[in-house]
Amino acid sequence: MCGLSSAGPAVFPTQTGTCWAMGDPHFRTFDGYYYNFMGNCTYTITKNCQIDYHHPPFQVDVTNKVLPNSHLTAVSEVTINIYGMKIQMIRSEFGTVKINDQAWILPVSFTNNLGTVKLMQSGLSAVLWVDFGMTVQYDWQEYVAVTMPSGFMGHVCGLCGNFNGNKDDDLATPNGTVVKSVTEMGRSWRVPMRGLEDEDFCKDECTGECAECSFGKRLAADMFCGMLTPILDIQFRDCHALIDPSIFFDMCKFDHCRGGGLKDYLCRILQVYTDACQRAGIKVHDWRHLARCAEPACPSHSHFEQCGNACPPTCLGNTTCDTPCVQACVCDEGYIRSGNKCVSKTKLCLDNTIVE
Numbered sequence: 001m002c003g004l005s006s007a008g009p010a011v012f013p014t015q016t017g018t019c020w021a022m023g024d025p026h027f028r029t030f031d032g033y034y035y036n037f038m039g040n041c042t043y044t045i046t047k048n049c050q051i052d053y054h055h056p057p058f059q060v061d062v063t064n065k066v067l068p069n070s071h072l073t074a075v076s077e078v079t080i081n082i083y084g085m086k087i088q089m090i091r092s093e094f095g096t097v098k099i100n101d102q103a104w105i106l107p108v109s110f111t112n113n114l115g116t117v118k119l120m121q122s123g124l125s126a127v128l129w130v131d132f133g134m135t136v137q138y139d140w141q142e143y144v145a146v147t148m149p150s151g152f153m154g155h156v157c158g159l160c161g162n163f164n165g166n167k168d169d170d171l172a173t174p175n176g177t178v179v180k181s182v183t184e185m186g187r188s189w190r191v192p193m194r195g196l197e198d199e200d201f202c203k204d205e206c207t208g209e210c211a212e213c214s215f216g217k218r219l220a221a222d223m224f225c226g227m228l229t230p231i232l233d234i235q236f237r238d239c240h241a242l243i244d245p246s247i248f249f250d251m252c253k254f255d256h257c258r259g260g261g262l263k264d265y266l267c268r269i270l271q272v273y274t275d276a277c278q279r280a281g282i283k284v285h286d287w288r289h290l291a292r293c294a295e296p297a298c299p300s301h302s303h304f305e306q307c308g309n310a311c312p313p314t315c316l317g318n319t320t321c322d323t324p325c326v327q328a329c330v331c332d333e334g335y336i337r338s339g340n341k342c343v344s345k346t347k348l349c350l351d352n353t354i355v356e
Contacts, residue, residue, distance in 0.1 A: 015149070016149055017031065017153070017163045018145055021144050022144075025073065029161035029167060030046075030156070030162075031161050031163060031164065033161060033167035037182050037186045039064060039186050040066050041064065041193065042063040042077075044159065045159040045189075047060065049155065050154070050155040056132065058081065058130070059080070059082075060078065061081075062079075063077040074141075075142050076090070077090050080128060082115075083112060085100060085110065087128060091141060096340060104119075105339030106339065117129070122137075122323060123278075123327050124329070139272070139275070142268070146160060172185065173185060224252070224256050227266060228245075234285070242282060245273075270287055270291060278325060278326045278327070279323060286306055296329065299341055300342065301331060302329045302330060302335070303330060304327070305330045306327060310323035310324065312328070315336060315337070
């Protein structure tokens, strides 16, 4: 139901906490609380609410927009304010980010007297890394994930919760009041917009089919999303202990009821589930043929790999990371990544600083 929430299944404890949002959007907080919030405004998903010498200020905002010809909303922009910089990841602007309103192609890094920030393309996503250990990932479509080091437990606030190990107090407003209404909590984290027209268009409440599904729609959702079951049971079997597949099944039914069947919806859900599992070091068996999902479109002189290099070499040199293999567009033999393209190794690499 729109505006209601439930505590999801627990995950194995780690040295970091991960919050993510995907779909219409569905949220998982750092402490493992799951809820649905369909506001189509800009919201703070996490920020440092207890700034001190060892915990510098930062803020991560998401802008949700209604998808074309649908009541569904999705994350269309991620904005990170850190070390005096404003960094934006924008839907469909693949391979690029905006830094202080200038477009840059990846990878790129900055160091000033406050700290160091690095950005790169890893698989099908942009990934930002900050020197104190926070990462922000966005797939240029709808999925955003923020990973926070344990040193920030109890220091953060926003739609992602306070990361204190207790998921029962994650629906908190900026003044720390715990509320029962997801809409009330979400509204409290809205970021003021610049134009009055934007404010008039912006709504925190759910629009469209927000109550329980009718019997007919519920039956259709069960049939549509039931196609996930054999794929999740078999191809993702090694990942069940980390991420309960029922979460994705429930998200599918919720979105189907709200917006009807979307041709590539199941493929997007499986692609996000694959990414989460692979980045946790868990093997995912090939599912695209079974699900009849096309491979993602890749740039010229590259091809898709289910288990590709998460940190491929670029014209700027080789990069290393601890991330296991991920879904990726891999440059063909004799070519190397330069920004959002694959170019011949025998030619000069493109300048990656500013996109013309």
